[in-house]
Amino acid sequence: MxxxxxxxxxxxxxxxxxxxxxxxxxxxxxxxxxxxxxxxxxxxxxxxxxxxxxxxxxxxxxxxxxxxxxxxxxxxxxxxxxxxxxxxxxxxxxxxxxxxxxxxxxxxxxxxxxxxxxxxxxxxxxxxxxxxxxxxxxxxxxxxxxxxxxxxxxxxxxxxxxxxxxxxxPIGMGPTFKGVYDRFTKKIEYYADGENVGTQQVEDYDDLQKQLEQTADQATIDQLIEDLMLLDEAGNxxxxxxxxxxxxxxxxxxxxxxxxxxxxxxxxxxxxAPSPSSRESTAGTIDPTDKEFSGFVFKIQANMDPSHRDRIAFLRICSGKYEKGMTTYLDRTGKQMKLAQPQQFFADSREAVEEAYAGDIVGLYDPGVYQIGDTVCGNKDIFSFGDLPQFAPEHFAKVRPKNAMKHKQYIKGIQQLAQEGAIQVYRTPHFEETILGAVGQLQFEVFIYRMQAEYGVELVMDRLSYQVARWVTKGEIPEKAMRTSTSMVVKDYVDRPVILFKNEFNLEYFQNQNEDIDLSEKPPRN
Missing domain, CATH: 3.40.50.300 (P-loop containing nucleotide triphosphate hydrolases)
Known part of the structure; x- marks a missing residue:
């Protein structure tokens, strides 16, 4: 090997x-x-x-x-x-x-x-x-x-x-909890006063019962032996x-x-637990022991170090070996990329990576070029590991900065946090109002908190009554549908048209009235 x-x-x-x-x-x-x-x-x-x-x-x-x-x-x-x-x-x-x-x-x-x-x-x-x-x-x-x-x-x-x-x-539970019996090694692990107080090897269930008599009550021992015998007889x-x-x-x-x-x-x-396994791609099965480097971005995090305002793309290595300063290619753009300042992590602390292998997670310094789901390849024979899951938002709110003088920081914060993928940002076509979309309500709270803590911007937020978002992938939206009492047309951060609907019924009605328009729950990759 x-x-x-x-x-x-x-x-x-x-x-x-x-x-x-x-x-x-x-x-x-x-x-x-x-x-x-x-x-x-x-x-x-x-x-x-x-x-x-x-x-x-x-x-x-x-x-x-x-x-x-x-x-x-x-x-x-x-x-x-x-x-x-x-x-x-x-x-x-x-x-x-x-x-x-x-x-x-x-x-x-x-x-x-x-x-x-x-x-x-x-x-x-x-x-x-x-x-x-x-x-x-x-x-x-x-x-x-x-x-x-x-x-x-x-x-x-x-x-x-x-x-x-x-x-x-388990040997008992709650006040009667005395430890666990390992069915594979036939070993008792004793528990007392919140600690492991030793282990003991046993030969069989008779020996197990005998050893536990000094520690556990008889009802607990009887229940344990009965359950173990039942598992041996009828368990998987x-x-x-x-x-x-x-x-x-x-x-x-x-x-x-x-x-x-x-x-x-x-x-x-x-x-x-398995070591790194092979993964399917557009080029076929990629084995972790393949020497050609590959990986994909599954997470982007801004401001892990608030003093540096940095942005990190987390890359799962799927094959090959990372070496400092290596050149790679991005599947979405075909562009050549140098893996600048890769780091390995321990929560918010980090250290530079000299080498890494399939299975490792490395953080790439990101000047704004990576997106979640990007595949990084070691040579020009570019392939993709496919899209990652993305949910359509179900909660929407209009936001603006409380202090108009903070507009520059507001725009920067909105852009950077949107690129992490935890919240989606839209703009109204005419007035350039900012609309946020989230899967859950807590995401709004975190967004408001981070905008103030990381960018110094207090937000004013007004909740909207829309529940469904769909990207327009084909066809032209008729003028009369641009803004109604049941729907609203907005643009996402790369100017793709998105329609927000009050509910599923309104979505269905729109589709029945506009059969030439194709709608998607998630945005197309660009």
């Missing part, structure tokens, strides 16, 4: 998904602590403390205790090069999460033991299933009361439509091929806040 192939195989690039408050950011931090990447974990709940979640780098996230951006964290652990993408937990930012899921090779799904499979988890899970991404499940907060394990397995299978196989199994047999194909999820139990179960989970995960 070549050194290049070894480097690719030791990469593990994954995202962590969950419903808000299930413990996603906490689990991320505990993994970073294990890898020695940070010295202490900040709690998103301890808002009076100076410590905050490492991956929640934006000030608003610190204040609200939620993740609304996708952070990238990279570190070495046990010979592996790990790339963790901590995704937004709030559903209003699911579009950012969906695009991030295009850049990973596997996913860790966190469930709250008390709540099980929640609405946001279902949405994110569907994207994983559609792509066949391997999914690993961590059931969190076992030191609290919650649903019975067998009930959770049934819920995973019925609601998400995927087989579940527990790798370890572990199948690595099914896991790799995204048809079976290995399940782990623990408590992320106390770090219990996290080392064991990470150990099993790194053994099971």
């Amino acid at each position: 070549s050194e290049y192939t070894k480097e690719v195989n030791r990469r593990k690039t994954f995202a962590i998904i969950s419903h808000p408050d299930a413990g996603k950011t906490t689990l991320t931090e505990k993994m970073l602590l294990l890898g020695g990447a940070i010295r202490s974990a900040g709690s998103v709940k301890a808002k009076k403390s100076a410590k905050f979640a490492t991956s929640d780098w934006m000030e608003l996230e610190k204040q609200r205790g939620i993740s609304v951006t996708s952070s990238v964290m990279q570190f070495e652990y046990e010979g592996y090069k790990i790339n963790i993408l901590d995704t937004p937990g709030h559903e209003d930012f699911s579009e950012d999460t969906y695009r991030t899921l295009m850049a990973v090779d596997s996913v860790v799904m966190i469930l709250d033991v008390a709540k099980g499979v929640e609405a946001q988890t279902k949405k994110l899970f569907k994207v994983c299933r559609d792509r066949g991404i391997p999914i690993f499940t961590f059931i969190n907060k076992m030191d609290r009361f919650g649903k019975e394990p067998l009930e959770l397995f049934e819920e995973i299978e019925e609601v998400l439509g995927i087989e579940s196989t527990p790798v370890n199994y 047999e572990f199948d690595m091929e099914s896991v790799t194909n995204g048809n079976q999820t290995p399940v782990f139990f623990g408590s992320a806040i106390s770090s219990f179960g996290v080392p064991t989970f990470l150990e099993h995960f790194l053994e099971m």
Whole structure:
């Protein structure tokens, strides 16, 4: 095996998904602590403390205790090069999460033991299933009361439509929680007072029962043995091929806040999770061990360093090796590009990259040339990895600067934040009024906050009653339809016509009246 192939195989690039408050950011931090990447974990709940979640780098996230951006964290652990993408937990930012899921090779799904499979988890899970991404499940907060394990397995299978196989199994729950039993290694991991207080190897279930008699009550032991025997008899047999194909999820139990179960989970995960895999493109299948460099932009972030007002395009490397100063080509324009100042990230901190391989995420300094979904190729034989998911906005608002003297900063801020893809910007044809479109209401709050914090511009915002946006891809809009009581024609940031409708009924009526006009839910790439 070549050194290049070894480097690719030791990469593990994954995202962590969950419903808000299930413990996603906490689990991320505990993994970073294990890898020695940070010295202490900040709690998103301890808002009076100076410590905050490492991956929640934006000030608003610190204040609200939620993740609304996708952070990238990279570190070495046990010979592996790990790339963790901590995704937004709030559903209003699911579009950012969906695009991030295009850049990973596997996913860790966190469930709250008390709540099980929640609405946001279902949405994110569907994207994983559609792509066949391997999914690993961590059931969190076992030191609290919650649903019975067998009930959770049934819920995973019925609601998400995927087989579940527990790798370890909880010994009790809440006040009776005494640890987990690893079904693969036949090892007990003891839990007491919020800590791992040791491990013990056992030979069989009789030995397991005997060893637990000094720690757990008899009812807890009896329930454990009964459940384990039932799983052996009627449970899903572990199948690595099914896991790799995204048809079976290995399940782990623990408590992320106390770090219990996290080392064991990470150990099993790194053994099971796939290294970078091949990807389909317009030129056919691209293998990660192909020597020709390629990758795609899945995220753009402005002002990660407010003092420099920079703009970073996040690139997932799919094949080849990045080397400093290399020349590449952009699929959308065909232009030659030098990969200027690539960086690797740890939340908001960064360092220059000398080399990177398939599976790695690098940040490219972007003077405004990249767009989300761009493919970067190592030579003139340009191809594309295809478009990334994009949602049509459902909420609209008119904005203007409170202080007219801030117009220059206002225009710059609007342009830069629109290019990130989290919010869409339109202008009315005649008066050049600014209209914002968002998938969720929270995006407006974040936009207002960032305009003031990063550009010094206070906004006045008036909500609009439109719910649907469609791009005009063919045909001329009749004059009488330019602005009515049920629709409004605007231009997007590259002057493409977009029609905003009050609701789906108005959209359908317009289409019936104008059959020669083609409308699209997402903008064509330009």
